[in-house]
Amino acid sequence: MSGHTKKGSTPTYEGCVVASFGRSFMVELADGSLTTCTTRGKRTDIACGDRVAIAMTAPEQGVIESIAARASLFYRSDIQRQKLIAANVTRIVVVLAVPAIHRHLLDRCLAAAEYAEIPILLALNKMDLPQAEATLASLEPYRALGYEILPLAAKIDIAPLCAALAGHTSVLVGQSGMGKSTIINRLLPDAAARVGELSEALGSGRHTTTHARLYHLDAASSIIDSPGLQEFGLQHVDPVELARCYVEFRPQLGRCKFNDCRHMAEPGCAIIALMENGTIDAERVASYRELLLQIEKKAQRWN
Ligand SMILES: Nc1nc2c(ncn2[C@@H]2O[C@H](COP(=O)(O)OP(=O)(O)OP(=O)(O)O)[C@@H](O)[C@H]2O)c(=O)[nH]1
Ligand SMILES: [Mg+2]
Ligand SMILES: [Zn+2]
Missing domain, CATH: 1.10.40.50 (Probable gtpase engc; domain 3)
Structure with a gap:
């Protein structure tokens, strides 16, 4: 762990936000260690994927001092508040599933991705279910617009998605229950335990994702799991x-x-x-x- 010391100030360490709990954040430092961080002045405009500088306040605890300039920012803004989804991603994977497509929500995700100028992939999951071909056909208007559509059955075979993720920092977004966390579990069997642990700790019995989390696939590729979307406002767009x-x-x-x-x-x-x-x-x-x-x-x- 290497710190940068300015004269007369506490050393700061550079890291990456790998989990966002809204008011606290998990930051991964260069040596792979994890530090739970709060922010100064209760600022909450920090997202998974952000590069930050932190000051240590206790072992494995710190405070975020600054956020590096972002290459990209994907967020939604509802009437009441804005919600940062992921920072510095180079690819958005909208996870859809057989048998029903919520087209207006999809259009909102697409519009937000276009606004942020982040390339998009539409993954149609659960292709093992009976309505697969009809659901895939219903996405034809999007293929005609130039959006890439990847049919997938994450539970059965995750390989078709792997090439699309290589070399990227991707974020999985979509409605609840589409299979975002299943994709993570299949890509990273070791992470699966952690996903399960968190939902058990919440005692809800459901394995729904409650906060964004970044996972490393290899030295050049990462993927962010995000909570299911129910709504998607674009109040930030003129x-x-x-x-x-x-x-x-x-x-x-x-x-x-x-x-x-x-x-x-x-x-x-x-x-x-x-x-x-x-x-x-x-x-x-x-x-x-x-x-x-x-x-x-x-x-x-x-x-
Ligand atoms: N038939 C089928 N079911 C799948 C597939 N992938 C995921 N599922 C099921 O879909 C359900 C929801 O999966 P999750 O991965 O938890 O969905 P999620 O998108 O992470 O949901 P949230 O965390 O609530 O946003 C689970 O019961 C999975 O077993 C698939 O390829 N085929
Ligand atoms: Mg999930
Ligand atoms: Zn007109």
């Missing part, structure tokens, strides 16, 4: 920027009759025209509009 987060809207922006077109019901809207002739998926437009109205509501309250 209404004008939102249209840009829908990849198929991008080439049309600037082609509507009105410069400030919201693509709701305006005459001469390029996006509505393409929706009406079937080029743009109507369900995508519907989720865009739902999001836009939510974002505008917040903006009104602030004006």
